[in-house]
Amino acid sequence: MGQVVSIHSYRGGTGKSNLTANLAWQAACRGRRVAVLDTDVQSPGVHMVLNLDRRRVTHTLSDYLLGRCELSDAIYDLSRDLPDGARGSLFLLPSSMSVDAIVRIASEGYDVGRLNEQLLQLVDALSLDYLLLDTHPGLNRETMLTTAVSDVLLVVIRPDTQDFHGTAVLMQVADRLGVPHVYMIANKVPRSLDAAALRRRIEETFRHEVLGTIPLDEDLAALGSEGLFSVRMPEHAVSRELETIVDALLARVEGSAPT
Numbered sequence: 001m002g003q004v005v006s007i008h009s010y011r012g013g014t015g016k017s018n019l020t021a022n023l024a025w026q027a028a029c030r031g032r033r034v035a036v037l038d039t040d041v042q043s044p045g046v047h048m049v050l051n052l053d054r055r056r057v058t059h060t061l062s063d064y065l066l067g068r069c070e071l072s073d074a075i076y077d078l079s080r081d082l083p084d085g086a087r088g089s090l091f092l093l094p095s096s097m098s099v100d101a102i103v104r105i106a107s108e109g110y111d112v113g114r115l116n117e118q119l120l121q122l123v124d125a126l127s128l129d130y131l132l133l134d135t136h137p138g139l140n141r142e143t144m145l146t147t148a149v150s151d152v153l154l155v156v157i158r159p160d161t162q163d164f165h166g167t168a169v170l171m172q173v174a175d176r177l178g179v180p181h182v183y184m185i186a187n188k189v190p191r192s193l194d195a196a197a198l199r200r201r202i203e204e205t206f207r208h209e210v211l212g213t214i215p216l217d218e219d220l221a222a223l224g225s226e227g228l229f230s231v232r233m234p235e236h237a238v239s240r241e242l243e244t245i246v247d248a249l250l251a252r253v254e255g256s257a258p259t
């Protein structure tokens with residue numbers, strides 16, 4: 001049975017889209033059938049990290065939410081971009097960058113119940129092992145309702161007082177939603193900080209396991225979301241940490257270790 005995984009954070013710019021894309025890629029390289037759905041309809045971006053050729057795009061999630069197409073029309077198969085020997089598959093359902101679509105959906109909202117049903121159908125139709133949802137930050141209604149149907153919630157946090165306070169609110173809501181597996185990832189951790197101590201502090205504060213701590217990295221910042229860090233710099237310490245996170249996630253979910 002495929003798993004729906006929401007990648008969320010209280011604040012924007014925490015690295016969700018880059019993380020989602022890299023985790024999806026690495027899970028596909030490990031033989032899993034994976035799709036990424038960009039539910040951040042107000043500020044979409046994961047399609048850039050996954051390098052989707054815009055000339056291919058005829059329909060998006062936004063079109064589906066506006067009643068202009070079926071969700072299945074917005075699926076793009078990126079599997080041919082995977083390295084030789086990768087046994088998995090990778091699909092992307094992007095959101096639209098059109099101002100018109102963004103403004104309309106932001107002001108009118110959308111039918112989350114219908115989307116949630118479609119997500120589960122998508123998992124079946126594509127025989128997915130994982131459907132990764134890149135989300136809009138914060139506590140908006142649509143994201144919370146989609147999180148509620150997720151099997152796994154990955155909460156991304158930076159070592160920043162604003163993030164800690166906001167994440168505390170987010171975690172209370174997440175715990176009420178009853179998502180079966182909740183894990184945390186610390187991103188943009190300055191190398192001057194003690195990562196192990198930060199991990200302990202987050203786990204003691206929020207009572208959920210930290211799957212990894214990713215440094216605030218000059219090379220990642222310089223890449224500027226123009227592609228997948230794990231592909232550009234596979235031997236880099238950040239790529240290694242991303243691999244550790246994917247392995248831990250797959251082990252927890254597939255081995256069903258309690259959170």
Ligand SMILES: Nc1ncnc2c1ncn2[C@@H]1O[C@H](COP(=O)(O)OP(=O)(O)O)[C@@H](O)[C@H]1O
Binds near residue numbers: 015016018019187217
């Ligand atoms: N560990 C990191 N070190 C340095 N820059 C990072 C790191 N993680 C993400 N970034 C950069 O931060 C910016 C925001 O990342 P993004 O994935 O779009 O965040 P979000 O989706 O949470 O808004 C991008 O320019 C990205 O390259």
Ligand SMILES: [Mg+2]
Binds near residue numbers: 016044135
């Ligand atoms: Mg994003």
